[in-house]
């Protein structure tokens with residue numbers, strides 16, 4: 112599906128292809144994400160959502176096609192350069208970080224971003240500034256009351272909140288989230304939806320999510336991926352009513368809801 116880029120487009124993907132042997136995991140995919148929006152990528156199992164996110168973050172090299180971010184061609188840029196430009200993916204916390212308190216985790220992420228910019232400060236002042244910013248991020252993601260708890264001792268939902276915090280500490284212009292609600296109970300999932308909704312206008316979000324209730328509550332626009340191709344992009348209402356999407360993905364439940 113080809114759409115015309117607008118000046119508001121922060122991310123533009125054009126005719127992206129990822130081939131694994133005989134399989135086109137990404138099949139000439141076109142996608143645009145507008146500055147400030149919450150954009151959800153949906154699609155059945157194996158549609159190629161994660162493969163697309165990997166190519167956007169820079170962990171998988173496309174076979175062909177183009178990715179532009181903030182007007183710059185980043186198709187062949189390494190991940191650290193993309194992060195530097197504000198294209199950040201949220202990752203699962205690694206075992207090392209699980210042993211550190213929430214506040215230290217976030218202070219390390221702030222340091223990763225600001226290392227060179229705080230270089231001219233006295234070490235003690237730089238450290239205070241880092242920890243103050245880390246505490247503000249913790250508050251932002253709902254972890255202000257558990258600053259000294261080790262990440263490993265947090266609940267599953269809180270760990271996912273911390274992961275969002277670690278990504279936010281890098282001050283993303285576009286935050287990529289792969290299944291932020293995975294494995295969550297209803298309360299945790301509700302909290303994550305509230306947190307992501309509260310980021311609207313502050314940063315741009317592109318999220319892959321299987322929880323359709325969350326997707327339809329959160330997203331400004333949704334793109335549907337089927338067999339590596341983006342078959343439709345539109346508002347939740349437009350996607351709900353799109354015949355191809357209903358046929359390929361949403362199934363009877365949403366078909367009835369849209370009728």
Ligand SMILES: Nc1ncnc2c1ncn2[C@@H]1O[C@H](COP(=O)(O)OP(=O)(O)OP(=O)(O)O)[C@@H](O)[C@H]1O
Pocket residue numbers: 131134136154155156157158159160161162163
């Ligand atoms: N490294 C790889 N080597 C070979 N095939 C791969 C590789 N990574 C993904 N694939 C294949 O590419 C297709 C898309 O996979 P992908 O994981 O991107 O889909 P997905 O939409 O994220 O699926 P799910 O919703 O189940 O997570 C699948 O057929 C998968 O088996």
